[in-house]
Amino acid sequence: MPAATEPAVVARTRSVPKNVLIVGVGGQGVIMVSKVLAVLCQEQGFEVKQSEVHGMAKRGGSVFSHVRFGEQVYSPVIPRGKVDVLVALEWAEGLRWLPYLNQRRGTFIADTQHIIPPFACRNRNRGAHSAYVCESVSEVMEQVPNSFALDAVGMATELGVPRAANTVLLGILSAALDFSAADWQSVISQLVPPKTVEANLQAFAQGRDWALHFDRESVKSACVGLLRNAAGNLDNVADLSRVEITEAWCKGCDICVKFCPERCLQLNARQVVEMVHAERCTGCRMCEWLCPDFAIAVHTPRLPYPATVRDNNELR
Amino acid sequence: MTTVLQMTTIHQAAVRQSDDACKVGKHAAGQRDIRPMLGNEAIARGVWEAGVKVATAYPGTPSTEILENIARYPAADLVAQWGTNEKVALDVAIGASFVGVRAFVCMKHVGLNVAYDSLMSVTYIGVNGALVLAVCDDPGIHSSQNEQDSRLLARIAMVPVLEPADAQEALDFTRIAFEISEQFDTPVMVRSTTRLSHTRSRVRVGQRITVEDKGFIESTAKNVMVPAHARLRHPLLLEREQKLTEYFNTSPLNQQDAGSSHYGIITAGISYSYVKEVVPEAQVLKLAVTWPLPSGLLREFCDRVERVLVVEELEPVIEDELRKMGIAVEGKSLFPRVGEFSPAVIQTGLVKAGLLTADTTEAAYEPSQLARPPVLCAGCPHTSSYMVLRSVNARVAGDIGCYTLASIEPLDAVDTCVAMGCSIANAVGMAKADNQTRPIVATIGDSTFLHAGIPPLIDAVYNKADITVMILDNHTVAMTGGQDYAGTGITLRGEKTERVNFRDLVTSIGVKWVRQVDSYNLAQMHKALQEAIRFKGVAVLISDRPCVIDPIRIRGAVYQITAATCSGCQSCMNLGCPSLVWTDEMIDGHHKVTIDTSTCMGCSLCAQVCPSDAIHLPGLQ
Numbered sequence A: 001m002p003a004a005t006e007p008a009v010v011a012r013t014r015s016v017p018k019n020v021l022i023v024g025v026g027g028q029g030v031i032m033v034s035k036v037l038a039v040l041c042q043e044q045g046f047e048v049k050q051s052e053v054h055g056m057a058k059r060g061g062s063v064f065s066h067v068r069f070g071e072q073v074y075s076p077v078i079p080r081g082k083v084d085v086l087v088a089l090e091w092a093e094g095l096r097w098l099p100y101l102n103q104r105r106g107t108f109i110a111d112t113q114h115i116i117p118p119f120a121c122r123n124r125n126r127g128a129h130s131a132y133v134c135e136s137v138s139e140v141m142e143q144v145p146n147s148f149a150l151d152a153v154g155m156a157t158e159l160g161v162p163r164a165a166n167t168v169l170l171g172i173l174s175a176a177l178d179f180s181a182a183d184w185q186s187v188i189s190q191l192v193p194p195k196t197v198e199a200n201l202q203a204f205a206q207g208r209d210w211a212l213h214f215d216r217e218s219v220k221s222a223c224v225g226l227l228r229n230a231a232g233n234l235d236n237v238a239d240l241s242r243v244e245i246t247e248a249w250c251k252g253c254d255i256c257v258k259f260c261p262e263r264c265l266q267l268n269a270r271q272v273v274e275m276v277h278a279e280r281c282t283g284c285r286m287c288e289w290l291c292p293d294f295a296i297a298v299h300t301p302r303l304p305y306p307a308t309v310r311d312n313n314e315l316r
Numbered sequence B: 001m002t003t004v005l006q007m008t009t010i011h012q013a014a015v016r017q018s019d020d021a022c023k024v025g026k027h028a029a030g031q032r033d034i035r036p037m038l039g040n041e042a043i044a045r046g047v048w049e050a051g052v053k054v055a056t057a058y059p060g061t062p063s064t065e066i067l068e069n070i071a072r073y074p075a076a077d078l079v080a081q082w083g084t085n086e087k088v089a090l091d092v093a094i095g096a097s098f099v100g101v102r103a104f105v106c107m108k109h110v111g112l113n114v115a116y117d118s119l120m121s122v123t124y125i126g127v128n129g130a131l132v133l134a135v136c137d138d139p140g141i142h143s144s145q146n147e148q149d150s151r152l153l154a155r156i157a158m159v160p161v162l163e164p165a166d167a168q169e170a171l172d173f174t175r176i177a178f179e180i181s182e183q184f185d186t187p188v189m190v191r192s193t194t195r196l197s198h199t200r201s202r203v204r205v206g207q208r209i210t211v212e213d214k215g216f217i218e219s220t221a222k223n224v225m226v227p228a229h230a231r232l233r234h235p236l237l238l239e240r241e242q243k244l245t246e247y248f249n250t251s252p253l254n255q256q257d258a259g260s261s262h263y264g265i266i267t268a269g270i271s272y273s274y275v276k277e278v279v280p281e282a283q284v285l286k287l288a289v290t291w292p293l294p295s296g297l298l299r300e301f302c303d304r305v306e307r308v309l310v311v312e313e314l315e316p317v318i319e320d321e322l323r324k325m326g327i328a329v330e331g332k333s334l335f336p337r338v339g340e341f342s343p344a345v346i347q348t349g350l351v352k353a354g355l356l357t358a359d360t361t362e363a364a365y366e367p368s369q370l371a372r373p374p375v376l377c378a379g380c381p382h383t384s385s386y387m388v389l390r391s392v393n394a395r396v397a398g399d400i401g402c403y404t405l406a407s408i409e410p411l412d413a414v415d416t417c418v419a420m421g422c423s424i425a426n427a428v429g430m431a432k433a434d435n436q437t438r439p440i441v442a443t444i445g446d447s448t449f450l451h452a453g454i455p456p457l458i459d460a461v462y463n464k465a466d467i468t469v470m471i472l473d474n475h476t477v478a479m480t481g482g483q484d485y486a487g488t489g490i491t492l493r494g495e496k497t498e499r500v501n502f503r504d505l506v507t508s509i510g511v512k513w514v515r516q517v518d519s520y521n522l523a524q525m526h527k528a529l530q531e532a533i534r535f536k537g538v539a540v541l542i543s544d545r546p547c548v549i550d551p552i553r554i555r556g557a558v559y560q561i562t563a564a565t566c567s568g569c570q571s572c573m574n575l576g577c578p579s580l581v582w583t584d585e586m587i588d589g590h591h592k593v594t595i596d597t598s599t600c601m602g603c604s605l606c607a608q609v610c611p612s613d614a615i616h617l618p619g620l621q
């Protein structure tokens, strides 16, 4: 037995496969994009492995598809740090997978559209911000030198086919890989619904053209309009809201109990409303407004911050 | 310009690759016979090529596409039909095997549990026409309720297990499984995993063979499992195990990759691809079969190397067998027993073993991560059921389907979820314990109800349980992608057939309170549920609306919110509808809400819950 301190040296002799990771949100068409690439590589004579997710994740969850092509491909999944091109159909999904990108040579192509999940809008505390990712486009472009961010949905919408945003991204991907435009176009024509071929080819051309004339500085300045979301929430001030119930005026109609969005209220044995979850109360005043007998008053502290986030947002 | 330079790097790399590729790829041979296929498509192809006559399944990720793909082959060649559940599907296949044709059934790992009773008997009986099961495990639990290792179940049933490592093998092994089945008089299992099932790679396809129709062979001693017969069959199983071991000892399906004798890796299935990715030059024995293990071959291999490592996902099936054979192996001490493998997992294990040095990759840029769990779709008809369940403060015994997603925030209305069809009997148990102050309600999807919900409903009625059962009838098997089943009245091949009438079915069991309500009518749902709860005994409320996504998208007029009227109360946000998002505008510290008109399906639920009447159709404010 050799000593454990004497590691076997394993030389890699074969050419290394190319790795493209396509990510987005369930229902966005991640699989469609990866299929175009996989079919194209296959037609070009490469061995291709394309690994995708089905099932649960497709219900609005985070979705990804690995495409690897080369002379010989073993693992269907791309090791962390080895992604050559990361294509993100949605901004936060792109950020999620950035650690998989080859830090030095990797290319990052991302649609800047935000799909904000219900989860991100859960904090009911007064002054809470959405939990959507906080990194702005320019910030990421600073960190990832080889990045291409654009409003692909906007571009596709201008062409009259918002759903072809994916094809715009394919156009950009085409500029980063060495296949001829004609080969891409022929595969796209095979795979998209026949009625949409024309529109998709147009979207592809737009994306490709954009990438070939890519100007980093102008993109950075164009992205200034995008909001930087503050991830951190202001201090919890919700528990300072106080609901005052005038028991004598309550006739037990149950309206406030039913309408309280946080389900804080309940009728007690005497059919009088009582506060059972004060910690959940956000001070929305629904009970106060709906009570026909003015039995409820909500006391909330004055907010120490501006009334709109917009004022508070740093524009970058 | 810098960007141009950076792009050229990729260009050049790709050019180099395409040069190499030309030598091996495109011009090599018969392009038309080589196609990119998912592991599941390849299994389907293998089934068709093997001359199978009857194929059946119950959907379940990651196995669903197998039967869906089989159904793309001509009906004249083979029958493809959805079973009511996995046991029914296996029994149908057994029946076909009895009368002498080749039969196939597939399921996800947990489906095997449902079918297991039949499997344990048919393994004694053996086959007439070949009988092959494809079972897809889900290491990493991408879309399941557990990550059981089906190889262990196969071992108890003494059913041989073939483990393909890529799509090509998925096709080849499936074909061969039918041969083995007939040659050794045994059902055979082809085991896939999520990664294999859902990876597309190139496959060389073949032609369909014709197999003789053997007809029914009269033999009560073999076909009728009563104690006297089973006692005679059991020793034959042991003999069969022996013969299979010998067969696999010399089978060319097991593959050996030469390398240094320093250490050797024994692996099977998809793990092989990770091993080759990390240590392409290592000496490897890739087993095509993981039960019964080819002991002779294993001994030979282990004698040749100084250290033996076993790389297998989930349970130490191969490792334990080797130990029993008295061979010193390392396996689960290096590679985890839980979760899915990846090249990184193999790398870490080999570093731990002292066979590789740790990769010193530079620290990656790690931006913030957004939690994005799967959610009920915009317009999902299940949403209202859980809204009203919350408002009556029910104790909810849940079940498996899209509606399990109502267990997370903001609906947060499912208290338990065990396995398919468990909800009703779980509710009976809760009610019988008689210690809950909250009303007890079982929620079960339409397909899950037919799968395993009828016996427990009979139990509830028979034992006079005081529970409410909500059947969430969205007219499809949505979670797995919108398959047809007995509740849609359409077959897998798209023909019209009898459609189960849930009301009649439930009534015939003896349920005295049955009501069907439109899921989109919140007020009626609320009233009906309150009545159902008040009813002493078993009440069945059918929440009725087709799924808006599968099998077809159903989109109504899109709603909108008048910002001026929105009070920021967040009532609508309680629906968890992904089309409802915060705007930047705040009112007294709360965000106002808006509707993403590109995704709204127009279900009207948010308009129904908005206390400020801020939500409406365009032009109706």
Ligand SMILES: Cc1ncc(C[n+]2csc(CCOP(=O)(O)OP(=O)(O)O)c2C)c(N)n1
Pocket (backbone or CB within 6 Å): B058, B059, B060, B061, B086, B108, B110, B111, B114, B144, B145, B400, B401, B402, B403, B420, B444, B445, B446, B447, B448, B449, B474, B476, B477, B478, B479, B480
């Ligand atoms: C034994 C078993 N078989 C199959 C599955 C996969 N599976 C999960 S949910 C589901 C279908 C649920 O359909 P339905 O009850 O109609 O609910 P829906 O998804 O339509 O809301 C299936 C087949 C499973 N989890 N367990």
Ligand code: SF4
Pocket (backbone or CB within 6 Å): A059, B375, B376, B377, B378, B379, B380, B381, B382, B402, B403, B474, B478, B479, B547, B548, B549, B550
């Ligand atoms: S697929 Fe259908 S049933 Fe499933 S969450 Fe979406 S709308 Fe609801």
Ligand code: SF4
Pocket (backbone or CB within 6 Å): B378, B379, B380, B559, B575, B577, B578, B579, B580, B595, B596, B599, B600, B601, B602, B603, B604, B605, B606, B607
């Ligand atoms: S109508 Fe409201 S609840 Fe229904 S899909 Fe549209 S935004 Fe969502």
